[in-house]
Amino acid sequence: DIQMTQAPSTLSAHVGDRVRMTCRASQSINTWLAWYQQRPGRTPKLLIYQGSLSENGVPPRFSGSRSGTEFTLTISSLQPDDFATYYCQQYQSFPYTFGQGTKLEI
């Protein structure tokens, strides 16, 4: 199985900050990677797929990038609604595995 490792586990930031979080795959997954946001008590929401493509309706402050097997989710200017847990997921091959999550807190 492909292992997905997210860093950091917890990230503290302020409204207006620019933040980055990473997700590293244990082997090449090309660009077969998605990012999801899960607010407390809510269901996951798709933000980014194919490493860098934004899902419809996702604010432009969210962006994704890739360098080899490392992927980065960047939020350019944090808003109060952005404090949540973020998960990456590979879909290069099944089983489709998730990272353990990065909790973004105030």
Next chain:
Amino acid sequence: DVQLVESGGGLVEPGGSLRLSCAASGFTFSSYSFHWVRQIPGKGLEWISYISNTGQTQNYGDAAKGRFTISRDDAKNSLYLEMTSLRVEDTAMYYCARGRNIFLYVFDYWGQGSLVTVSS
């Protein structure tokens, strides 16, 4: 609006069975593939199973192989997960999720979840 509504969760004893349902609305159900994903409360996400839009292809994660069966009924716009030989470690919130158009293994809409508790 796209809606996915799970039902069928509850408390079951180890070794027991349960059938989860997911009722879909707001889109052409038969055109899409679907997945089940679970989340232990307070923990991360685990992909469980996939079914293609035709129902011809099903895939399972290790936790589900041999014990869970995914199926669909396009006439009822519904997805199912039959779970047998349940274990304490199967306790989780179970989400149905739609496979995104073209990128079938990306989950673009999720239900609110159905909680399964396996305990004696």
